[in-house]
Amino acid sequence: MAFEQKIKELLDKRGEARIGGGQKGIDKQHEQGKLTARERIALLLDEGSFEEFDMFVTHRCTNFDMQKKSYLGDGVVTGYGTINGRMVYVFAQDFTVLGGSLSETMALKICKVMDQAMKVGAPVIGLNDSGGARIQEGINALAGYAEIFERNILASGVVPQISAIFGPCAGGSVYSPALTDFIFMSKQNSYMFLTGPKVVKTVTGEDVTVDKLGGAMVHATKSGVAHFVGETEESTIQTIRELVGFIPSNNFEEAPMVATNDPIDRLEDHLNSIIPENPNEAYDVKDIIHAIVDDGQFLEVHENWAKNLVVGFAHMGGMSVGVVANQPKAMAGVLDCNSSRKGARFVRFCDAFNIPLVTLVDVPGFLPGTGQEYNGVINHGAKFLYAYGEATVPKVTVTLRKSYGGAHIVMSCKQLRSDINYAWPTAQIAVMGASGAIEVLQGRALKEITDPEEKAKFIAEKEKEYNDLFANPYNAAKYGYIDDVIEPRNTRFRVIRALQALQTKKDSLPMKKHCNLPL
Ligand code: HXC
Numbered sequence: 256m257a258f259e260q261k262i263k264e265l266l267d268k269r270g271e272a273r274i275g276g277g278q279k280g281i282d283k284q285h286e287q288g289k290l291t292a293r294e295r296i297a298l299l300l301d302e303g304s305f306e307e308f309d310m311f312v313t314h315r316c317t318n319f320d321m322q323k324k325s326y327l328g329d330g331v332v333t334g335y336g337t338i339n340g341r342m343v344y345v346f347a348q349d350f351t352v353l354g355g356s357l358s359e360t361m362a363l364k365i366c367k368v369m370d371q372a373m374k375v376g377a378p379v380i381g382l383n384d385s386g387g388a389r390i391q392e393g394i395n396a397l398a399g400y401a402e403i404f405e406r407n408i409l410a411s412g413v414v415p416q417i418s419a420i421f422g423p424c425a426g427g428s429v430y431s432p433a434l435t436d437f438i439f440m441s442k443q444n445s446y447m448f449l450t451g452p453k454v455v456k457t458v459t460g461e462d463v464t465v466d467k468l469g470g471a472m473v474h475a476t477k478s479g480v481a482h483f484v485g486e487t488e489e490s491t492i493q494t495i496r497e498l499v500g501f502i503p504s505n506n507f508e509e510a511p512m513v514a515t516n517d518p519i520d521r522l523e524d525h526l527n528s529i530i531p532e533n534p535n536e537a538y539d540v541k542d543i544i545h546a547i548v549d550d551g552q553f554l555e556v557h558e559n560w561a562k563n564l565v566v567g568f569a570h571m572g573g574m575s576v577g578v579v580a581n582q583p584k585a586m587a588g589v590l591d592c593n594s595s596r597k598g599a600r601f602v603r604f605c606d607a608f609n610i611p612l613v614t615l616v617d618v619p620g621f622l623p624g625t626g627q628e629y630n631g632v633i634n635h636g637a638k639f640l641y642a643y644g645e646a647t648v649p650k651v652t653v654t655l656r657k658s659y660g661g662a663h664i665v666m667s668c669k670q671l672r673s674d675i676n677y678a679w680p681t682a683q684i685a686v687m688g689a690s691g692a693i694e695v696l697q698g699r700a701l702k703e704i705t706d707p708e709e710k711a712k713f714i715a716e717k718e719k720e721y722n723d724l725f726a727n728p729y730n731a732a733k734y735g736y737i738d739d740v741i742e743p744r745n746t747r748f749r750v751i752r753a754l755q756a757l758q759t760k761k762d763s764l765p766m767k768k769h770c771n772l773p774l
Contacts, residue, residue, distance in 0.1 A: 268310075268311060268327060269310060271327050272310040272311065272326075272327035272328040273293065274351075275291065275292065275293075275326060275328065275330075275332075275349045275351040275352050276326055276330075276349065276350075276351030276352040276353065277351065280350070280351030280352070281351055283351075284350060284351060287444060288443050288444060289350070289384070289421065289422060289443070289444055289488070290421070290488050290489075291349065291351065292331070292332045292347035292348060292349040292350075292351075292355075292382065292384070293332055293347070293349075295347050295382050295419075295421065295488065295492060296332060296334075296336070296345055296347050296382070298488075298489060298492045298493075299336075299338070299345065299380065299382070299492050299495060299496065300336035300337060300338060300343070300345065301336065301337045301338060301339065301340065304336035304337040305334055305335075305336040305345075306334050306335055306336060307332065307333070307334040308333050308334045308364070308367060308368065309328065309333055309364045309367065310327060310328050311327055311328070312327075312328060312329055312360050312363075312364055313325045313326065313327060313328075313329060313360065314329050314358040314359070314360045314361075314389075314392070315359065315360060316358065316359070316389070316391055316392045316395070318391050318392070318393070319391045321391050321392075324353065326352045326353075328349070328352075329352060329358055329360050329361050329364065330348060330349045330350075330352035330353055330354075330355045330356060330357070330358065330361050330385070330389075331346050331347065331348050331349060331355070331361045331364050331365060332346070332347045332349055333345070333346040333347075333364045333365065333367065333368045334368065335368065335371070335372075335377070338496050338499045338500075339496070339499070339500060341377075341499065341504060341511070342375065342377040342504065343372075343377055343378045343379070343380055343499065344368040344369070344371060344372035344377055344378070344379045344380070345368070345379070345380045345381075345382070346364070346365045346368055346379075346380075346381050346382070347381075347382035347384075348361075348382065348383055348384045348385040348422075349384075350384045350385065350386075350422055353386075353389060354385065354386035354423075355383075355384050355385035355386060355422065355423075356385060356386045356387060356388065356389035356390070356396075357385060357387065357388055357389055357396050357399055357400060357428065358389045358392050358395070358396060358399065359392055359395040359396060359398065359399045361389075361399065362396075362398075362399025362400065362402050362403055363399070363402075365381070365403055366402050366403060366406055369403070369406040369407075369410060370406070372410070372414055373406075373409070373410055373413060373414060376413075376414060376504055376505030376507065376508070377414060377504050377505070378414055378415040378416065378417060378499065378502070378504060379410065379414060379415075379416050379417070379435075380416075380417045380418075380419070380495065381416075381417070381418045381419070381431065381432070381435070382418075382419050382421060383418060383419065383420050383421065383422070383424045383428070383431075383432060384420075384421045384422030384423070384424075385422065385423060385424065385428060386423055386425070387423070387425050387426040387427070387428045388400060388426065388427070388428065397427075400427055400428065400430075400431070403431050404430055404431060404434060407431055407434035407435060408434060411434065411435075411436075412506060412607040412608075413505060413506050414504065414505045414506075415436055415437075415499075415502050415503075415504075415505075415608060416434075416435035416436050416437075417435060417436060417437050417439070417495060417498065417499075418431070418432035418435045418437070418438050418439065419438075419439040419440070419441075419491060419492070419495060420432065420438065420439070420440045420441070420445040420446075420447055420471075420481075421441055421444065421445055421488050421491075422444055422445060423446060424445070424446070424447040425446075425447070425448055425449075425450075425451055425469075426449065426450070427449075429447050429448070429449060432447070433480070436604055437482045437483065437498065437556070438474070438480060438481050438482055438483075439481070439482065439483045439484070439485065439491050439494065439495055440471035440474060440475065440481040440483070440484050440485075440491070441471060441484070441485045441486075441487060441488045441490075441491040442470075442471045442472065442484060442485065442486055442487075443486075443487060443488070445470070445471050446465050446466065446468070446469040446470050446471075447469045447474060447480060447481075448465075448468050448469035451465070451468070452464065452465060452468055455468065471484045472484065472559075475557075475558075475559045475560060476559045476560055477560075478560075479557060479560040479561065479593060479596065479597060482556050482557055483498075483556070483558075484559065494554075497554055498554060498568070500513070501554065501568035501569075501570075501575045501610070502568075502575070502608055502610065503608050503609060503610075506607060506608060506609070508609070509609055510574070510575035510608065510609060510610050511575070512573045512574060512575075513549075513570055513573050513575075514573060515549045515550065515570060515572070515573045517549045517550050519572045519747065519748055519751045519752075520745075520747075520748045521747055521748070522744045522745060522748075523546040523547065523743075523744050523746070523747065524744050525546070525744075526543060526546055526547075526743035526744045526746060527742065527743050527744045529542065529543065529743065530655065530656055530679070530681040530743075534656070534657070534683070534688075534726075535587075537583040537584045537587065538583055538584065539582075539583075539584050540565055540580045540581065540582050540583060540584070540588070540615060540617065540655075541553070541555075541565060541580075541582075543580070543615060543655065543746075544565065544567075544569065544578055544580060544615070546746075546747070547571070547746050547747040547750060548569035548570065548571055548576075548578070548747075549569065549570040549571060549572070549573065550570075552569060552570065553567050553568070553569045553578065554567050554568045554569070555567035556568070556601060557597050557601075560593065560597065561591075561593035561594040561596070561597040562582060562584075562585035562586075563581065563582050563585040563586040563587075563588055563589055563590070563591065563594045564579070564580070564581060564582060564588075564590070564594035564597055564598050565578070565579075565580045565581075565582045566578065566579050566580075566597060566598060566601040568610075571613065571747070571750060571751050571754060572751035572754065572755065574611065574751075574754055574755075574758075575610050575611075576610065576611050576612070576613045576754065577601060577602070577604070577605035577610045577611070577612050577613070578612075578613050578614075578615070579598055579601065579602065579612060579613070579614045579615070579666075579667075580614070580615035580616075580617075581615070581616060581617045581618040581666065583617050583656070586622065587619050588617050588618050588619065588657075589618065589619055589620060589621065589622045589662075590618060590620070590621050590622065590636060590639070590662045590665065591621065591622040591627055591632060591635075592627060592630045592631065592632050592635040592636075593635075595632070595635040595636045595638060595639040595665075596635050596638060596639075598639045598642070599635075599638035599639040599641070599642040600642075602639070602642035602643055602646055603642045603645075603646075605646070605648060606642070606645065606646035606647065606648050609648060610648060611648050611649035611650070611651070611754055611757065612643075612646060612648060612649070612650045612651070612667065613651050613652075613653075613750055613754075614650065614651070614652040614653070614666055614667040614673075615652075615653050615655055616652060616653065616654040616655060616656075616657075616658045616663075616666045616667075617654075617655045617656040617657050617658075618657055618658060618659065618662040618663070618666055619657050619659055619662070619688060620659045620660045620661070620662045620687065620688075621636060621660070621661055621662055634773045634774075636661065636665060637772075637773040638772060638773055638774070639665050640664065640665045640671070641770075641772045641773065642772075643665065643666075643667050643671045643673075644671040644672065645764065645770065645772070646672075647672075647760075647762035647763065647764065648760075649674055649753075649754060649757035649758070649760050650667050650672070650673040650674050650675075651673075651674065651675045651676075651677075651750050651753045651754060651757070652666070652667040652668070652673050652675070652676045652677070653676075653677045653678070653679065653741070653746060653750065654676070654677070654678040654679065654682040654684060654728065654737070655679050655681065655682065655743075656679070656681050656682060656683060657682075657683050657688070658682065658683065658684045658685075659683075659684075659685055659686065659687050659688060660685075660686055660687050663684060663685075668736070669735075669736045669737075670736075672762065674753070674757050674760065675738050675753040675756075675757070676736065676737050676738050677737065677738060677739055677740070677741045677746075677749060677750075677753075678728035678731065678732065678737045678739075678740050678741070679728070679740070679741065679743045679746075680727075680728065680740055680742075680743075681743075682727065682728035682731075682737075682740075683722075683725060683726040683727065683728075684725065684728060684730065684731040684736075684737070685721075685725035685726070689718040689721045689722050689725075689726065690714075690718065692721055693714055693717045693718055693721065696717075697713070697714075697717055700713070701713070701714070728740045
């Protein structure tokens with residue numbers, strides 16, 4: 256074959272691979288408002304940075320005449336590229352090829368990028384759009400999934416793993432995204448479930464739509480499976496790019512420092528009066544977060560789930576930080592099963608990837624009741640406690656207002672190896688709030704007072720006595736549990752100074768095979 260012909264053959268083959276399952280499939284994808292695998296990769300990576308692997312791989316199945324349905328590249332596009340100049344490995348399932356269903360060779364392609372990402376220490380981003388295991392391949396498809404899952408497990412805590420769902424993700428295939436650090440879903444066309452509506456109907460008799468069973472909003476608000484939800488595929492991909500900017504490429508790296516023009520000593524006068532006079536009145540803790548971080552930029556994780564705890568990424572003085580804050584605006588900021596799970600997972604991610612934690616505390620305690628106890632609030636709360644106590648990254652805590660009981664301990668108290676603990680003058684650090692404490696301590700005396708007016712007077716007196724002792728930060732500061740009481744308007748400066756001081760922090764855990772946190 257002449258040289259020109261060989262080049263033409265290569266270009267023809269590349270062209271064939273680039274249209275995946277064919278133009279008809281691409282058109283169908285577009286009609287449904289979906290992008291193709293290659294369009295998604297183009298949006299995700301810096302322009303012109305994508306280097307593709309395995310364009311010429313085809314499946315090896317001959318069952319059911321499958322050799323007649325063979326496509327170059329099979330149902331996944333794989334390779335590496337950059338996001339704002341930083342290397343990431345990527346795979347994008349191609350629904351136009353047999354519904355993106357996973358074959359043995361597709362699994363090998365995905366495993367190849369995962370293995371290389373591990374060798375060079377770069378994040379792996381998977382864009383999912385697939386009908387699940389390729390039915391014609393039987394056990395080989397299942398084995399392929401298992402190979403991927405094992406790599407997800409080995410890569411966990413070594414390189415960041417991010418999944419996005421842009422179509423179906425059903426059956427056991429949900430477990431690869433579930434093993435990764437973050438799941439993104441777009442509101443259009445994405446769904447995740449273990450068993451589809453038909454099986455649900457057969458087994459439980461329940462009638463449910465695909466969207467109600469596993470749509471993006473279900474997982475963003477009810478199950479907490481989705482960490483981020485985007486209006487469109489484009490905006491979802493932009494948020495993935497944003498997230499990558501906050502995190503290091505692997506567990507041996509520090510998170511990238513960014514240049515900022517935001518002065519570290521910027522005073523925020525309004526913070527001096529942000530805490531309401533009435534201790535039971537709510538305020539929005541996100542106003543405080545936006546005021547203290549660089550340029551007010553905060554990337555919230557799990558924005559729509561367990562809203563009583565706010566978690567997310569920001570920069571402070573150019574450093575990446577993970578912010579964890581009780582939210583008085585939702586359920587008074589109480590801790591419960593879901594917020595504990597949310598907090599624990601976030602703290603562990605930050606700790607695994609060397610991202611310092613900034614904790615803002617205003618917590619009245621754990622939510623009481625059978626609903627919580629029956630759902631295992633003891634175990635879930637213990638996860639959050641464990642995560643903070645285990646974390647060795649720099650930990651800076653600011654108590655804004657209430658910090659009561661077990662929740663005080665969980666929220667990065669000094670004895671959980673938090674490094675620097677500040678409090679605002681409005682802080683109240685105690686075993687419980689005044690009214691609860693008086694009920695317990697004065698129960699017998701209260702029973703003996705029959706006159707309602709006299710009773711109210713007695714309660715008010717006792718509450719005052721209790722509040723004088725505990726409704727302030729100085730009692731805790733007296734014991735050194737609080738390192739300093741700071742002016743709220745100066746919080747940004749004090750936290751950044753603390754983070755700078757802790758940049759060379761080294762702390763360790765006893766040798767062990769692995770921990771046994773209360774899962
Ligand atoms: C082989 C598949 C396939 C699959 C879809 N296709 N899923 N081929 N194996 N799992 C093929 C279809 O035959 C069709 O081929 C093409 O992909 C497009 O599919 P459509 O059905 O036409 O598309 P749509 O109407 O958009 O429906 C999408 C869908 C549906 C909802 C995903 O295809 C579907 O229900 N698929 C099966 C889902 C499923 O049950 N998967 C197995 C889950 S169990 P042609 O040639 O007609 O274009 C599992 C176990 C994993 O995954 C365990 C891991 C531990």
